[in-house]
Amino acid sequence: MTLRPCRTALRRRAPEIALIDVALASGTGTRLRGGGFFWQLRRPARRSARETPSVEEVAGLIAPAATMIAAMMTAANLGARVTGSGFVVFTLGSLAWSAVGFASGQTNLLLTNLFLTMVNLVGIWRWLGRQRGYEDGARRAAERSRGAAAPSLFAASTLAGLPVSDIRGEEIGKTVDAMVECKSGCLSYFVVASGGIGGIDESLRAVPASLFECHADGLVLLMSAAEFEKRDTLDSAAWPARLPRAPRHEPEPASGGGRPSREQAHVTAPGS
Incomplete structure (x- = not known):
């Protein structure tokens, strides 16, 4: 030397x-x-322009990127297609991590990601296979019902996340869920979330189902946004056990499961 x-x-x-x-x-x-x-710390030797990167280097770049993208796709909860596609990206990431573990001799990393690959394949079948088929069937039935003589339909699974607007068309928020009476099978009330950003600092309010009109693009609340804001807020872990009573300024739901008309609700709106 x-x-x-x-x-x-x-x-x-x-x-x-x-x-x-x-x-x-x-x-x-x-x-x-x-x-x-x-x-002396050696600097890595410069790779010539013709030399191709190794499998470990390529996999080391793909693995973290795919894992982060897939995590965002599945956490967004944007439906079966997006969630299932997230599991596809997760599978790509777990295979890349497996390649890194194999090339670097890290047995624990290799075995862990081989197991996660099998889990991700189950997620693909669950969301892109079965659940997507359910959602497509419900969506097509709802679309066909709009042009049929029978009443329009919508999937009960969409009760959570429906956009809600007031009698004047102003957006109020989105439905969190709906409570159904077991004996009659009728909807008792909706829980509507409003305000906040991304679910942080949002307010929950229970509104009788009879005060809503169902449309293809969401629900219309038969009251103004100002009246809606006057309703009592709910604790996220303590919803009412029965239909919430209407305030004095709010029209009572009609008996027999009826609902007030748009004209009746509009008369009670402030300044109308």
């Missing part, structure tokens, strides 16, 4: 130490004249 002498300036707190001669060997330590040991 050939050692190339060079002069290195080492600044230390002791003023009596100045320049010393050291012999540098690539990747090895060389004893200094004054004692001690000097280690």
Whole structure:
């Protein structure tokens, strides 16, 4: 091995130490004249333009990117198609991590991601296979009912997340869920979330189902946004056990499951 002498300036707190001669060997330590040991950190050799990256390097880039993208897709809960596609990306990420584990000899990493790959395949079948078929069937039935003589239909699974607007068309919020009476099978009330950003600092209010009109693009609340804001807010973990009573300024739901008309609700709106 050939050692190339060079002069290195080492600044230390002791003023009596100045320049010393050291012999540098690539990747090895060389004893200094004054004692001690000097280690040289080697820079990675530059890859030539024609040299292709290794499988481990490519997989190391794909794995974290795919995992982060898939996590965002599944957490968004945007339906069976998006969630199922998220599991497809998850599978790509777990395969890439498996390649990294195999190439680097990390057995734990390899075995863990092989197991996660099987879990992700189940998720693909669950969301892109079965659940997507359910949603497509319900959507097509709802679309066909709009042009038929029978009353229009909508899937009960869509009761959560429906946009809600007031009698004037102003958007209020979205439905969180709906409560159904077991004996009659009728909807008792909707819980509507309003305000906040991304579910943070939102307000929940229970509104009788008879005060809504169902439309293809969501629910229309037969009252103004100002009247809606006057309703009592709910604790997210303590919903009412029975139909909430209407305030004095609000029209009572008609008996027999009827509902007030748009004209009746509009008369009670402030300033109308």
